[in-house]
Each structure stands twice: as structure tokens, then as C-alpha cells.
Amino acid sequence: EKVNLVDLTREIFERLEKVAQDRSVSLKIKPDKLESALVIADKQRIDQVMVNLISNAIKYNNEGGKVVVSIEEEKKSFSISVKDNGPGISQEHLARIFERFYRVDKSRSRDSGGTGLGLAIVKHILNAHGTSITVMSQVGKGTVFSFKLAK
Ligand code: ATP
Ligand code: MG
Numbered sequence: 001e002k003v004n005l006v007d008l009t010r011e012i013f014e015r016l017e018k019v020a021q022d023r024s025v026s027l028k029i030k031p032d033k034l035e036s037a038l039v040i041a042d043k044q045r046i047d048q049v050m051v052n053l054i055s056n057a058i059k060y061n062n063e064g065g066k067v068v069v070s071i072e073e074e075k076k077s078f079s080i081s082v083k084d085n086g087p088g089i090s091q092e093h094l095a096r097i098f099e100r101f102y103r104v105d106k107s108r109s110r111d112s113g114g115t116g117l118g119l120a121i122v123k124h125i126l127n128a129h130g131t132s133i134t135v136m137s138q139v140g141k142g143t144v145f146s147f148k149l150a151k
Helices: 005-022 043-059 106-111 118-128
Strands: 002-004 026-030 038-040 066-073 077-084 133-138 142-150
Touching (some): 005 066, 118 133
Parallel strands (some): 026 066
Antiparallel strands (some): 066 077, 133 142
């Protein structure tokens, strides 16, 4: 199935608009003139991947923060990244965030009501698409999750 990542991201932004506004977090796609990015993928599954990553980037961001989805064309694939300028994740936790039920700050993140399954599902779905997810984070600066999907 061919999926247009630009349309998909815009749809998800609309769905999450309220949540983002409540936290004064801005949502952006880069490059902003990009109209189409067609990849071979299961649309419903990739929707789930993007929703999880974008929701996290909103939920764990600072009040007034930014979320940027970047889509970059390569020879045989598109490279997608979801970046926030929130508090970041320290090295010791970073190694474990893709584990089921793993949450960084138990007491704090309990308030934001998650189960700790989101990233485990994201990893599983991308693996089933023959690809993988990487994360880079700097404490106090933010976090970026990246993956590629075949054209
Ligand atoms: P769920 O997604 O099931 O609702 P969750 O968001 O807690 O719950 P994950 O999405 O798997 O679970 O994320 C695991 C943990 O990683 C989170 O609890 C949070 O501590 C941390 N985390 C995830 N994304 C970010 C991010 N963008 N910035 C900072 N911390 C993050
Ligand atoms: Mg989550």
C-alpha cells in the first residue's frame, strides 16, 4: 500500500491539535512546501507509529515547546524524524525506553497517564516493515526519533 506521509502527518496534527494547544506546543512539518512523500507501508500501522511519536513529543515537551516532523527524500526511501525541544532523556533511560511498560519518571509520568507501551509498539511495527527506529536525546535540549521507510 502506498502512503503519503505528508497527508498522514497533517491528518494526525489535526487530530492532536487540541492536546497540543492545551500545552501551547506548536506542530510543524519540514520542509513546509513538501506536498507528497509516498512510501510502501501499512497505513494504519504507520499512523499508529506517527501518533505515538508525536503524542510523546507533545506530552513530554515543555509548555510552549515545538514539535517538528521532518521528511527527507533519499534514493530508495524517505527518512522521517520527530523532534521536540523538551527535557530530553538521560543516557541510562534511553537504552530502555523501547521496552514494554518502561517509563522514565514513574511518579511524574503517572500523571500524564500512559502505560509505557507506545514505543514498544512503534519499534515492533517498524521492525515488521523491515526497518528500525533510532533515538538521539540531549538532556535539557530535546529528543529526536528517526526511521526510514521504503519508496
Ligand atoms: P503510552 O505511550 O503507552 O501511553 P508512555 O508514553 O509512557 O505510555 P512510551 O511512549 O513507550 O510510553 O514512552 C516511554 C517513556 O519514554 C515515557 O514514559 C517517557 O518517560 C519517555 N519518553 C518518550 N518519548 C519522550 C520524549 N519525546 N521526550 C522525553 N521523554 C520521552
Ligand atoms: Mg507514549
